[in-house]
Amino acid sequence: MKERELPLVALRAFAVAARSDNLSAAAEELGVTHGAVSKQVRSLEDWLGQQVFTREGRGLALTPYGKVLAERLSQSFRDIDAACQYVRRHRSKAVLAVEAPSTFAMYFLMPRLKRFETRYPNVAVWISTRMTGQTPDVSSNDLLITRGNTDRVGSHSKGTTALFEENLTPVCSTELLKKRPVRKPADILKHPLITSATRPGHWEAWLQEAGIRDYLFEGGHRFDHMFVAMHAVREGFGSIVAPREFFPGQAQWKLRCPLPGLAVRGETYFANPTLRADPRHVDRFVDWLKEEMKR
Template sequence: MPRQLPPLNALRAFEAAARLGSVSRAAEELHVTHGAVSRQVRVLEDALGAPLFEREGRGLALTAAGLRLRDAAGDAFAGLQSAWAGLRRHARPAALVLGCPGSLLARWVIPRLERLAADLPQVKLHLSAHEGGFDAALTGMDAALLLGEAPWPADWQVHALAPERIGPVLSPRHARFPALRGAPAAALLDEPLLHTVSRPQAWPRWFAARGLDAGGLRPGTAFDHLTYLLEAAAAGLGVAIAPQELVQADLDSGRLVAPWGFVKTGAEWTLCTVRGNADARVAALAGWLRSELQD
């Protein structure tokens, strides 16, 4: 026995008019004329044998039948919309939007993209450089890769990846490199120290971890971005401080040297997403990132 359904085009026009409270606004949403929506509503009323709207001053009000049909049609269209969106995502999965600070993106993520694509072919990334703090909703992102420390926003699910380790680095081109290379860490208290505006606590934390009083340290030039800081250090302009993972390639090549080593800061590399995000690609990416950082 065939299903007894209302005329679907007419139902679509009625649902829009009922939801928006206006035939004109429904016509705009559906990209048809005012008269076309009115005719479709009349088709539905004729098929039902009862009015769905009644005049109320200069506007329209739903009848009891109209209210019941509005709720049923709204639920049906919302369910169809959700199912259709899910089917489209499954058929053509959208790229995972990963936000991260520009320095992490340039110095750590991008050099590993080829390996990531080979190891996780199911994870297609859209990379978004982000400066400053991340809002609690991670607006415009599916996940964020960052260096930070608790407390985290209550709405976040946080995948801890590895502890952050920072340390001083300098170039063999530095004028005092021969003297500094073999000097104890305390010698840095007499040096103008390069730093970033966003991490003023980095040098004091490192000195404290080495058991040294940081009260007499001499701040040198400040930079807005870590990338610029490290380029200045590589040019021999001073001693910089940076996370180990972001300078490892420079250390391996000899472009920079880290004579005094690295210490943990209490911060962590993390992959964060909004709590309740069930995208399996996030967990897969977290596992891959954790392995890379441990290596």
């Protein structure tokens, strides 16, 4: 059923009548006549093909169908009211809709976002995530963060800004490192090596850089997406090659880069403002991202 087919005026009249003592009280609340409310209720019953009220003396009682409808409408109108109140409360706050790859959003953006909101309290950042292979949603977002090729954004962007190039290095859970420390490159082979289908060849490239030749991959854990594989790393299933930039300094997420100086280059991340974006807020956010990379 399409929204335009819903008798919204009649549904609102019924919802008020259902929680009122009688139609006169409902009419007073709605600012209309008793007859107008009665007419709306009758039209709703005709549309539904069911009675929603029965007469009990001078008053009205809800039928079983009327009770179900009243409960659902009451919750729906509360949800609508809450949504409207939320928007009204934030009418002085701009919204910046940002779409980013899932792993970037989880491990780079989210841990740092409070710093942006503290600096710019009048801007609310709404984040949506994109899986590898998905087409960027240019119509619903102000800024698209992409990794590697930006062809999918194409002419929908106002301009592209390079943010940083990945430095790929092993990432391990702190618990796993306590059990099996990594002090030199060969020590990483004591860990099960976790791989992701969306980032093939990372381990091979790093092992080559580390001077470890002819390592045979067998067994271990392989996942379809990087952010799922990262959960396995956090649970101590093994180690993975991931961007060093996601795990600076402290053991964030209880994860650590045991050999941060030994890394191979990955792909570049780009910021792509869409045609609908307000350049003031996008420029602030992009400049802030660049600052975060320098920390």
